[in-house]
Amino acid sequence: MKNNPYLFWGLAIIVFFSGVALLAPWISPHDPTLIDGQNLLMPPSLKYWLGTDGLGRDLLSRMIFGARISLSVGIIAVGISIFLGLLLGSCAGFYGKTVDSLVMRFADIMLCIPTFFLILAVIAMVEPSIYNIMIVIGLTSWMGPARLIRGEILSLKEREFIQAERALGATDARIIIRHLIPNAAGPVLVNATLGIAGAILLESSLSFLGLGVQPPIPSWGNILIESKSTLGIAWWITLFPGLAILVTILGFNFISEGLKKIIG
Amino acid sequence: MILEARDISKEFKIEQGMFKSEAGRTLALDKVSFVLDEFTTLGVVGESGSGKTTLAKILLGLVPASSGEIVFNDKFIKDFRKDVQIIFQNPYNSLDPKMRIKDALYEPLLIHNILPRRSFRLKATELLNRVGLDESALERYPVQFSGGQRQRICIARAIACEPKLLVLDEPISSLDLTIQAKLLELFLELKREFNLTYIFISHNLCVIKYIADKVMVMHQGRVIEEASSSEIFASPSQEYTRELLEAAK
Ligand SMILES: Nc1ncnc2c1ncn2[C@@H]1O[C@H](COP(=O)(O)OP(=O)(O)O)[C@@H](O)[C@H]1O
Numbered sequence A: 001m002k003n004n005p006y007l008f009w010g011l012a013i014i015v016f017f018s019g020v021a022l023l024a025p026w027i028s029p030h031d032p033t034l035i036d037g038q039n040l041l042m043p044p045s046l047k048y049w050l051g052t053d054g055l056g057r058d059l060l061s062r063m064i065f066g067a068r069i070s071l072s073v074g075i076i077a078v079g080i081s082i083f084l085g086l087l088l089g090s091c092a093g094f095y096g097k098t099v100d101s102l103v104m105r106f107a108d109i110m111l112c113i114p115t116f117f118l119i120l121a122v123i124a125m126v127e128p129s130i131y132n133i134m135i136v137i138g139l140t141s142w143m144g145p146a147r148l149i150r151g152e153i154l155s156l157k158e159r160e161f162i163q164a165e166r167a168l169g170a171t172d173a174r175i176i177i178r179h180l181i182p183n184a185a186g187p188v189l190v191n192a193t194l195g196i197a198g199a200i201l202l203e204s205s206l207s208f209l210g211l212g213v214q215p216p217i218p219s220w221g222n223i224l225i226e227s228k229s230t231l232g233i234a235w236w237i238t239l240f241p242g243l244a245i246l247v248t249i250l251g252f253n254f255i256s257e258g259l260k261k262i263i264g
Numbered sequence B: 001m002i003l004e005a006r007d008i009s010k011e012f013k014i015e016q017g018m019f020k021s022e023a024g025r026t027l028a029l030d031k032v033s034f035v036l037d038e039f040t041t042l043g044v045v046g047e048s049g050s051g052k053t054t055l056a057k058i059l060l061g062l063v064p065a066s067s068g069e070i071v072f073n074d075k076f077i078k079d080f081r082k083d084v085q086i087i088f089q090n091p092y093n094s095l096d097p098k099m100r101i102k103d104a105l106y107e108p109l110l111i112h113n114i115l116p117r118r119s120f121r122l123k124a125t126e127l128l129n130r131v132g133l134d135e136s137a138l139e140r141y142p143v144q145f146s147g148g149q150r151q152r153i154c155i156a157r158a159i160a161c162e163p164k165l166l167v168l169d170e171p172i173s174s175l176d177l178t179i180q181a182k183l184l185e186l187f188l189e190l191k192r193e194f195n196l197t198y199i200f201i202s203h204n205l206c207v208i209k210y211i212a213d214k215v216m217v218m219h220q221g222r223v224i225e226e227a228s229s230s231e232i233f234a235s236p237s238q239e240y241t242r243e244l245l246e247a248a249k
C-alpha cells in the first residue's frame, strides 16, 4: 500500500463512494424525490449543501442516491461482461480449434459494430430500465475480457503444471476453474476496473440521449443531463455530478494502475 | 510386463500465418516399440530433440500419437489416470504458482477420493516427510522453494496417487549436482518402498547406468538400440551409442 499510491488513492476514492452509496437512505439530508416549489434552483447553502435543481429537489441527496445507481450499473454490467468473457475466452483458449474459431469470430463481429450504437439500437427496442441497461452493457462488452483470457490460457495450458494436473486425472472444468482462471485473472482484473469506469461513463452518455436510467430515479448521468436546461443559471447542477463521475472514473483508473503494478 | 508400446509415431505439423497453412512436418517419433517389465527401470537416453519428452507425453495420454498403440497390463494399471504419473524436467513450471503446497497435494487425494477429507492434512504431511520436507511447507507457495525442493513436492504429489508406473522426464537434469545425487537416491528408495516401475528419461549416461535395468537409446525419433544396462555399457552395438558413451566420459 505504502509504495503503491495509485492503489491507495484509488481504493480510498472508491471505498468512499461505495460507502456513500450503501448508506444512502441514512446519510442523505433530504428526500431525493421531494419536489419543493418554494426552493427552485437554490445555490449551495447551509440547508442545501449542493443546492437544489429545477424542481426544488436537493442535489446532494439526489447525488447520494445516484451513486447507488451509477456504481451498481458499472459493477454489475462489468460483472456480466467478465463472467461472459471468462466463460467464452477460457473455452476458446482451452479447447482451441472449432470452439476457438467460433468464439473469436463472434467476438470480432461484435467488435466491428460500435458498441455505443449497438447499445442504442437495443435500448431503443427494450425499455431503458436500470436492469436492461446493466444487461445490455454487459452483453456488449465481454469481447475485451474474452480476448485477454484466451491469450493467457493459450500460453498457460502448455505449462507443465497444467499437464501434470491432467496426468492426475483432473477434469477440464477443474483445470479451467482451479488452475487456468486464477493464473489468468490478473490482467482481467486490471481490465475490469477500467471497464467499470467505462460502464459508468456509458450510462451517463445514454442518459444524455434520454436512454439511460429513467427519472425520477437519479443517476449521475441523468442528473447531469437534467442540468442542460438550466446550464446558464445553475452551475452547481452541472458541476457536482460531473465531478462525481470524473473522480469515480479516476478512482477506478487508479486502482487499475495500482493492480498493474502488483501483477507486474 | 506392465506395458507394451507398438510402433508409436508422432508427427507434428508446423503451421504458419493466419490461415494456418502447413509449413512443414517434424517426425518426432518414428515407430517406437518397447516392452516394459513390472518393477524395473527402463532408461531412455538420447540427445535433445530426439523425441524423449514427446514419448513421455504420449505414454501419459497428454498428446495423442499419430499412429501406433500402447497396451497397459490391466493387472497393474487399473485406473490409468491414477496408476501412471509423471515428473517433468522443469520444477519451476510444474507447480501451480497460485496454489499452496497443501492444496497441490490435496489435488490427487480429492480427484481420486483416496481418503476422507479430514485425513488430508495428515496424509500431505506424511507425503512431505517421505520426500524429505516437513509440515511447515504445507502453508507455503511454490515460489518459496528451491528447484530441488519443488521437485520433491512434485514427487510427493505423484506418489499421493499411489501410482504403479512413474515416468520421470529428466527429473534431475536442471538441478545442482549434489541435489541430483540425493534425488536419485530418493527415487531408488521410493521404487523399493512402493513397488514402482520407472521409465527414467535422461541425456546423462552416468545417471542411466546408475538407475536403469534396461536402456533404450533414441536418435531422431527412433529407437536405435535397446539392451540391458550392463550390455549397453560393456559392448554398445551402435556407433551412435558409442559416441554417446565417449562424450559422457
Ligand atoms: N508441440 C510441438 N510442435 C511441434 N514440434 C514439436 C512439438 N513438441 C516437440 N516437437 C519437436 O519434436 C522433436 C522432439 O522433441 P522432444 O520430444 O521435446 O525431444 P527431447 O525431449 O528428446 O528433447 C523436436 O524436433 C521438437 O522440435
Ligand SMILES: [Mg+2]
Residues within 6 Å of the ligand: B052, B053, B054, B170
Ligand atoms: Mg525433453
